[in-house]
Amino acid sequence: MRIGELATAAGVSVRALRHYEQSGLIHSERTDNGYRRYGDQAVNRVRNIRHLLDAGLTLDDVRVFLSCLDGDLTTTTPSGRGLQVALDRLAVLERRIAAQCEIRDRLVSALRSAGVAIGETVLN
Numbered sequence: 001m002r003i004g005e006l007a008t009a010a011g012v013s014v015r016a017l018r019h020y021e022q023s024g025l026i027h028s029e030r031t032d033n034g035y036r037r038y039g040d041q042a043v044n045r046v047r048n049i050r051h052l053l054d055a056g057l058t059l060d061d062v063r064v065f066l067s068c069l070d071g072d073l074t075t076t077t078p079s080g081r082g083l084q085v086a087l088d089r090l091a092v093l094e095r096r097i098a099a100q101c102e103i104r105d106r107l108v109s110a111l112r113s114a115g116v117a118i119g120e121t122v123l124n
Helices: 001-012 013-020 042-054 059-068 080-114
Strands: none
Touching: 001 013, 001 042, 013 042, 042 059, 059 080
């Protein structure tokens, strides 16, 4: 299938597919006229890539899962390395959330010191 067909079937943009290919996560063959051609298994692979990205992993993180991207990720038991990557990414996200909460709390404190009423709906 051509790149536009894959994009439609997998529910992603053509630009995303080019990015995944440049990152080495998907592969295509070139036709005589230079068009990219993907195999039917590429739909599942791209959906799995999206699943991992939507879960908070990065493209670099996804590379750890290359050997199982063509299968059913939702039912496959992750490898020890895959679990470690996910745990490491979770730790990064937790640190970022904590840092953002600190910044929010300082801003709230500064606003309150300036006499600005901050309601609960603003904080939630």
